[in-house]
Amino acid sequence: MGTALITGASSGLGLEFAWQLATARHDVVLVARDAERLERLAAQLRAAAGVHAEVLPADLTDRADLERVAERLRATERPVGLLVNNAGIGLGQRFVGSDLATQEAALDLMVRGVLVLAHAAAGAMVERGRGAILNVGSVAALMTSGTYSAHKAWVRTFTEGLAAELAGTGVTATVVSPGLTRTEFHERAGLRAEQAYPAVAWLSADRVVAAALADVRRGAVLSTPSLRYRVASGALRVLPRSALRALSARRPDRAPGD
Structure with a gap:
């Protein structure tokens, strides 16, 4: 994979992706808004894994910042062999009556950002004839x-x-x-998910990331870490949509995922 670029690298799954990729001897480009946290992480990765760790502070909801990251993906010096589109936020609120600017920022981050960065990465990678793009989705996609x-x-x-x-x-x-x-994701969104779901429903970040990277290495398109969520995903695909809507009406914007 060579160099991996990870968005949302300062916390949660992004942080775990950075550590696992660095300890597997991949150089990393760390992208997030918090420059101080990124610099601290980069120093730790350099010291612990001996890899090149590049810091690229950016707010992916800002179009100029997003383009700077896209330009890094197009660069021929230290080319990026793996893009991890991980940055995301949980809104923890209903759509009706919510702040529209917040909704638009989430759309920009988790849809437009993924589109723009994947476009930049794919173009450069196809030209070189190798590379991988890993987009972080969620079981919530089926809900x-x-x-x-x-x-x-x-x-x-x-x-x-x-x-x-x-x-x-x-x-x-x-x-x-x-x-x-188990990451900072739900706490940052103001969701009391720990109390709402039993312990057996929770996955560890290290296992999720390890499974995702293993699937990237074997060229899988769909990766669902853990048997329990593969079974749950199968059930969600066959459950009547009316039943899913009824469930969601009781728990708006509180779907599983990171």
Whole structure:
């Protein structure tokens, strides 16, 4: 994979991706808004793994910042062999009556950001004849839990279409769909998910990331870490949509995922 670029690298799954990739001897480009946290992480990765760790502070909802990251993906010096589109936020609110600017920022981050960065990465990788794109989706893509489900459903469908287009180029596209994962994600969104779901429903970040990277290495398009969520995903695909809507009406924007 050579160099990996990870968005949302300062916390949660992004942080775990950075550590696992660095300890596997991959150089990393760390992208997030918090420059101080990124610099601290980069120093730790350099010291612990001996890799080149590049810091690229950016707010992916800002178009100028997003373009700077896209330009890094197009660069021929230290070319990026793996893009991990991980940055995301949980809104924890209903759509009706919510702040529209917040909704638009989430759309920009989890849909437009994925589109722009995947476009930049795919173009450069196809030209080189190798590379991989990993988009972080969610089991919520199969549900009807507000705009978060809609964003992740787009990511899932987009990745499948991209994978089909990339067939035979030496470049792959994978979407990982975790369920409930122990990270800062739910706390930052103001969701009391720990109290709402039993302990057995939760996955560890290290297992989710390890499974996702293993699936990238074997060229899988769909990655669902853990047997329990593969079974749950199968059930969600066959459950009547009316039943899903009824469930979501009781728990708006509180779907599993990171």
